[in-house]
Amino acid sequence: MTALKFGLVGFLNTAIGYTIIVAALAMGFNDYAANALGYGFGMVMSYSLNRYWTFSCKNQRSFREIIAYLCVFSVAYLANLLVLTSLRVIGFVDQPVAHLLGLAVYSVLFYLLSRSVVFGNGGYDTMSDQPLFQHRQRANVMPLRGNASMPVNGNLFFALAVIANFTILLLFAGLAHPIVIWDEGRIIINAMEMRQSGLSLVTTYNFEPDLWNTKPPLLVWLMTGAMALLGPTEFAPRLPSLISSLGTILLVMLFLRRITGSVAIATFGGLVLAMSGGFFGEHGARTGDYDALLVFFTTGYLMLLFFALHRQRAPISWVLLAAFLGAAALMTKGVAGGAPIVGVFLYIVITRRWRRLFTHPCYLVAGLLALAPLVAFLFLREQVAPGYLNATIFNDVTGRFSEALDNHSGPPWYYLVSTFVNGRFSLGTSVLLAPFALPIANRRTRFALIYALCIALGMLLIVSITATKLQHYYLPAYPFLAISAALAVHACLIHLQTHVATGTVSPRRALIIRIAPIIMLLIAMGQSVHLRINILDPYLDYPRASYGRLLNSLKAQNAPILVLDKGTSISIDPHYSPELRFHVMVAQENGRNVKQTSDVRQLASVSPNTIVATCDQSLISVVQAQFPKLLLKSNGCVARRKI
Structure with missing residues (x-):
């Protein structure tokens, strides 16, 4: 009977949603926009009908149930998008039949998951972590077991929540966009040259030792x-950053579930992080830069240290793994990999756990093990190409702290404005209210919240005292800002449950308060969409970003190609254009006769039948005057042939 009711609701939902999709296609919307309109309306309608009629839920709506429903919808919707995209690949573009097949897959998957995860357990609410504290704990020992009353489908709910969070990150980050000049362009050239010359300790640019980008080579190797x-x-070169960002979201969710026993709170924290523009944008999941990989390693070792510090005798395996992750962080971005340790020291002073660092030698050994690979690398790198040590000390330490390199300066409150006011962190200034939840948080949640706040504050102090200021320097704090927000919400909801049980807060008022975190997520999503559309995407819309498409469009031309571009003038190169150089190197690897130049005088010696192409707006008129035959003109670029 339940399946029949769900089928009737699904039929009504499908009919209305499909009508909206067809109408949107007729109005000129593309496949994905029309699809989102239809499913967005259906999601709201089907929740109410399925809850009260199909599954006849009598219990009060909970925060966990709403989060579970959104996760199930996200997973089913992702399956629909996969079907739609697959059909588009084989030729069904802007065709209603493709959406119909996607709807069928969506409906079956949505029913199965709704029954087993959302409504099938009577609205079980995993918000409470009280079973964690039913037995007396020894002083200064933090229990590590999760909620013993977690239902059987808790792991399934968590897996779906992880997939939903991954989906959100992939949608915001995007997978297809051109390489940008800062800073991934240079790092990718480092990797391209190492790919051609073989793995090495020395990263190169123009096949000369690179003393401008002096970071250790771990990311370039990956x-x-x-x-x-x-x-x-x-x-391909962005894959390490994307995987690292997905891994960081998973770490945050695992940490929150272990602390609270709540999959809903873990999902909330993951969503807050995934929707943060600073996390998915430039220098994050979206680009091939050091910071996403750095954040994964720092988040991992900081979480391990938290659990280790709350054991009388930390397991050696934990400490060794923390040392390994610390070494990887240092080999990713040098001294920046150790900056979050300031927050750990702040925490152990506040909680009076500093004696453990001296009573157990494992922490000292772990610190030495973490430093050893970086020290060995610096020594060997200097031996291979002298001058590197002085360059890296200036670039990463003395110069960055004492002067604003490349004019990247700002006031002491720069990171407060860029992170919270300007919306690089999804919840904005509201996360600054997290410390007010400390008085009502239980012991386990309170310790974790203090730790997360200490990491965020310690990083803020470090990056604020440097003369060089860039938004992504504060990125290692983002996972702990998300954790702080989630733990604060958790503490408030647990406190609310207590007042509802005693009758001091009415169920109706409690429902309004429980919906508040959902409203926060919706506002954060709107802010992140605005950031993606109006700030991040326009950043990619400059002529030189079109060279990849230009050279791909000229593949069929059996002729030499000369790409003319003056590049950007920087202190070490007056004609800097790494994004163009990448595409030229790729074309040359594929056997094409493609060269680049910044010298207009070379046009005089171009042989007949050669194609001259440029996306440099200052040179288009020069190319048009000397080469009359137009082959291609698009995206601000031109290609002309010499007759």
Whole structure:
């Protein structure tokens, strides 16, 4: 009977949603926009009908139930998008039949998951972590078990929540966009040259030791491996950053579930992080920069240290793993990998746990093990190419702290404005209210909240005292800002449950308060969409970003190609254009006769039948005057042939 009711609701939902999709297609919307309109309306309608009629839920709506429903919808909707995209690939573009097949897959999956995860357990609410504290704990020992009363489908709910969070990140980050000049362009050239010359301790630019980008080579090695696996595409060198960002979301969710026993709170924290523009944008999941990989490693070792510090004798395996992750962080971005340790020291002073650092030698050994690979690398790198040590000390320490490199300066409150006021962190200034939840948080949640706040504050102090200021310097604090927000919400909801049980707060008022976190997420999503559309995407819309499409459009031309571009003038190179150089190197690897130049005088010696192409707006008129035959003109670029 339940399946029949769900089928009737699904039929009504499908009919209305499909009508909206067809109408939107007729009005000129593309496949994905029309699809989102239809399913967005259906999501709201089906929740009410399925809850009260199909599954006859009598219990009060809970925060967990709403989060579970959104996760199930996200997973089913992702399956629908996969079907739709697959059909588009084989030729069903802007065709209603493709949406009909996607609807069928969506409906079956949505029913099965709704029955087993959302409504099938009578609205079980995993918000409470009280079973964690039913037995007396020894002083200064934090229990590590999750909620013993977690239902059987808790793991399934968590898996779906992880998939939903991953989906949100992928939608915001996007997978297909051109390589940008700062800073991933140079790092990708480092990887391309290492791919051609072989793995090495020395990163190069123009096949000379690179003393401008002096970071350790771990990310470049990973990029080289990704391109060996997938080929030299725009996506391949970004794969380490994307995987690292997905891994960081998973770490945040695992940490929150372990602390609170609540999958809903873990999902909330993951969503807050995934929707943060600073996390998915430039220098995050979206680009091939150091910071996403750095954040994954720092988040991992900081979480391990938290649990280790709350054991009388920390397991050696935990400490060794923390040392390994710390070493990886240092080998990713040098001293920046150790900056979050300031927050750990702040925490152990506040909680009076500093003696453990001296009573157990494992922490000292772990610190030495973490430093050893970086020290060895610096020594060997200097031996191979002298001058590196002085350059890296200036670039990463003395110069960055004492002067604003490349004019990247700002006031002491720069990171408060860029992170919270300007919306790089999804919840904005509301996360600054998290400390007010400390008095009502239980012991376990309170310790975790203090730790997360200490990490965020410690990072803020470090990056604020540097003369060079860039938004992504504060990125390692983002996972702990998300954790702080989630733990504060958790503490408030647990406190609310207590007042509802004693009758001091009415169920109706409690429902309004429980919906508040959902409203926060919706506002955060709107802010992140605005950031993506109006700030991040326009950043990619400059002529030189079109060279990849330009050269791909000229593949069929059996003629030499000369790309003319003056580049950007920087202190070490007056004609800097790494994004163009990447596409030229890829074309040359594929056997094409493609060269680049910044010298207009070379046009005089171009041989007949040669194609001259440029996206440099200052040179288009020069090319048009000397080469009359137009082959291509698009996206601000031109290609002309010499007759």
